[in-house]
Amino acid sequence: MFKVCIIGAGFSGICAAVRLKTELGNICHVTIFDENHDFGGVWLKNTYPGCACEVPSHLYCFSWEPNPEWTQAYCSQNEILAYLQNISKKYGLYQSAKFNHFVHKIQWDEKSLNWKVIVEDKKSVLFNKTEELNFDIIIHAQGRFASPQIPAEYANFEGSVLHTAQWDEEVKVEGKNVLVVGCGASGAQVIPKLGVMSNFLVVYQRHAPWVMPRTNFYFPSWIKWMFASVPLIHRAYRTLLHWIFERNISGFRIGSIANRLAPLLSKFHLWRQVKNPKIRKQLTPNYNFGCKRIVNSNEYYRTFNLANVILIDNKILVEKNGILTESGHHYDIDVIVLATGFQVQNLFGQISVIGKNGIDIPQLWMNDKPMTYLSIMSSAGPNLFVLLGPNASTGYTSIIIQLETQVEWVIKVIRELNSNKKKTICVKGAAEQKYMKHLERKLKKTVYGSSQCGKCNSWYLNPKGDVVEIYPDSTLAYKKETLSIVPSDFEFC
DSSP states (O other), X not given: OEEEEEEOOSHHHHHHHHHHXXXXXXXXXXXXXXXXXXXXXXXXXXXXXXXXXXXXXXXXSOTTSOOTTOOBSSOBHHHHHHHHHHHHHHTTGGGXXXXXXXXXXXXXXXXXXXXXXXXXXTTOSXXXXXXXXXXXXXXXXXXXXXSBOOOGGGTTXXXXXXXXXXXXXXXXXXXXXXXXXXXXHHHHHHHHHHHHHSSEEEEEOSSOOOEEOOOOXXXXXXXXXXXXXXXXXXXXXXXXXXXHHHGGGGGGBTTOHHHHHHHHHHHHHHHHHOOOHHXXXXXXXXXXXXXXXXXXXXXXXXXXXXXXXXXXXXXXXXXXXXXXETTSOEEEXXXXXXOOOBOTTOTTTTOEEEOGGGOBHHHHHHHSOOOOBTTTBOTTOTTEEETTOTTOBOSSSOHHHHHHHHHHHHHHHHHHHHHTTOSOEEXXXXXXXXXXXXXXXXXXXXXXXXXXXXXXXXXXBOTTSOBOSBOOSOHHHHHHHTSSOOGGGEEEO
């Protein structure tokens, strides 16, 4: 029986736990650790106004647990959270979960050939109560959005400062003077809401995003009934969405027709929705389409037509009670909202990860760049699987497709271990290097690998300019890469 530690209780942790329980329940005992109080991950923590998914609802769910009851084409945070928690109840995950437990350190033990996990019970009456546990397998499932990026320059502000991932309902924004910093995915969702709720809204734009139109609508009751009553139709609808979005990969390939047409569509969308030519110029990106995450919204641009919304794209100085622009204009501010994203380069967050031969894996990846095999395993980490880690993200479709592919590969690996009566598996360094070169060749054909991406402060890149977040091909191509286990790529023990 393999003792499996899953770190994280969001989409990735739930997917891994359910599939291991259903497919390998006779050989795996699963324990889930999460520092939050319930299942949900980012959908539990992110509760800012307008929080929703940018991927169609029927594609942003597990293929093995479709939801015919989605109310909208693009569902909101509370609906996604309810979906995840209902699945967790259905599959009995609450019995395997330890909430309010923070994993401080995982370390590979060369003698016992297992992982030592130091975990703290944050709800314990005893101060700093930690315990050391042993696990055969670690599945890191926290994802890239666990640690908010909070710039230090806003610490001197004496009013309320909120990060979109740490929203506080006690802080009122209605009728207040609000500054929003950042115009990425979360910024583009919260800005339209705050434009209506606030007295006046100042938007500090550091890099204009490429914005594509997105039409949301409510599903009529007869459609939901049909999806629930005729699963084949529901499955066909999901498949159709899958292939429509799968074709979007061509928009990110250098020289393709789609790559030339996509920015034109975005600019037309901007021209249709924003009246003021000066503001349109400010909102026009100055870098290649696709270098940063694309924003999908029909509300974002329109917000800048409101009389109480001000767009600033030059540097600002944060003062105790407001901001000062480069032109010398002062704005009194009551609340600052940081839509500044996450520390995506620091994948493990505050968790210390010590692999074989005492290698500090997070430090190794930060000093150079993450080296992985299939974006799941590291040659420095036996029996360590990282879900949605380096070079696993997709910028054009549902990340859940990629997640399911990774989890199914992990299941194959554990089956291989069990059938061969082995205890550990570690990818060979040569196989890891071969895979990274394979990725580099593919990246050169995409916008992600172009020099333009370094000019827009893209979180797809590390400080050295290496593309460390995006997988440079289709989800179908990735599925083919993970179809089988190549025993010669691994060392078994």
